[in-house]
Amino acid sequence: MASLFEKVLAAQGMLGRADRVDLWFVPSEVGLNDRDQFWQLLSNVEKQRALSFKLDRDRGRFIASHGVLRLILAAYCRQSAKALDFSTGPQGKPALTNPAARIAFNLSHAAGFALIGVSCGSACGVDIEEIRSHVSTTEIAGRFFAETENRWLDSLSPDQRLKGFFRLWTIKEAMIKAMGSGLSTPLNDLDAAHIVQNGAGSVTVNANGKETVLWISELDLAGGLAGAVAVEGREHVVRIIGPPLIHSLSNSRPSMTL
Numbered sequence: 001m002a003s004l005f006e007k008v009l010a011a012q013g014m015l016g017r018a019d020r021v022d023l024w025f026v027p028s029e030v031g032l033n034d035r036d037q038f039w040q041l042l043s044n045v046e047k048q049r050a051l052s053f054k055l056d057r058d059r060g061r062f063i064a065s066h067g068v069l070r071l072i073l074a075a076y077c078r079q080s081a082k083a084l085d086f087s088t089g090p091q092g093k094p095a096l097t098n099p100a101a102r103i104a105f106n107l108s109h110a111a112g113f114a115l116i117g118v119s120c121g122s123a124c125g126v127d128i129e130e131i132r133s134h135v136s137t138t139e140i141a142g143r144f145f146a147e148t149e150n151r152w153l154d155s156l157s158p159d160q161r162l163k164g165f166f167r168l169w170t171i172k173e174a175m176i177k178a179m180g181s182g183l184s185t186p187l188n189d190l191d192a193a194h195i196v197q198n199g200a201g202s203v204t205v206n207a208n209g210k211e212t213v214l215w216i217s218e219l220d221l222a223g224g225l226a227g228a229v230a231v232e233g234r235e236h237v238v239r240i241i242g243p244p245l246i247h248s249l250s251n252s253r254p255s256m257t258l
């Protein structure tokens, strides 16, 4: 598995570009041999986190997604995957400690997949969610969505509402993940109604005493998933690398298959 990824990475020309965000969509359910290879790449802290999962499936997903994350970031940073060092922001957002690389990243897990966003010079956030019918959408939307977002949601037909809820949820999550602010940013202060209406666009967020401009694109995902990417600053090209079931609703290049 590791050598396959190395070949793919080498073929993609993994130079970070200031106006581009790369999205890697990778399976996080792998066989035991691959899991062993990924395990060798992890730090002691990551190994401890992996071992804290009770379910073998969750442990395996963590090992694979963090192993792949290291391989991908290593290619951008021109460093060995094992040598990468991570720090954690005040609300838990992981980052590379090597500032010279100017590489920012973010990770999201759902339904046996990991979505890894990589940008150069600006922070990014990604989110994927499985569209689940047992979620109390009305209650959550009432508590956490802005008024305009709730109006948009109410305008949808009953068969579009569940998907609409998860589309908004992932956009808002990608925004707070780009800012790294976690739930310290009140979610109903983020108004993403025009993003969900247009598929992509910019939002200025005034939160925690700071003004941040985010550019956001929804991802059109198959397989019962919703997803979005947010980057700090101006519009970015979205380059998608992974199975061909993912499309950015802004300006993506054709996806490449692993």
Ligand SMILES: CC(C)(COP(=O)(O)OP(=O)(O)OC[C@H]1O[C@@H](n2cnc3c(N)ncnc32)[C@H](O)[C@@H]1OP(=O)(O)O)[C@@H](O)C(=O)NCCC(=O)NCCS
Pocket: 062, 091, 092, 093, 094, 106, 107, 108, 109, 110, 125, 126, 127, 128, 144, 168, 169, 172, 173, 176, 177, 178, 179, 180, 181, 182, 183, 187
């Ligand atoms: C933890 C949180 C960052 C995302 O959680 P999530 O959506 O459940 O999980 P995801 O799989 O998308 O993301 C988890 C990854 O985000 C990264 N992450 C953790 N804290 C982060 C932060 N503050 N900012 C950005 N990324 C963060 C980590 O890499 C983590 O992966 P790891 O645990 O394997 O290291 C946070 O936003 C949260 O708790 N959200 C609560 C969900 C909620 O109430 N949403 C309402 C939306 S309307």
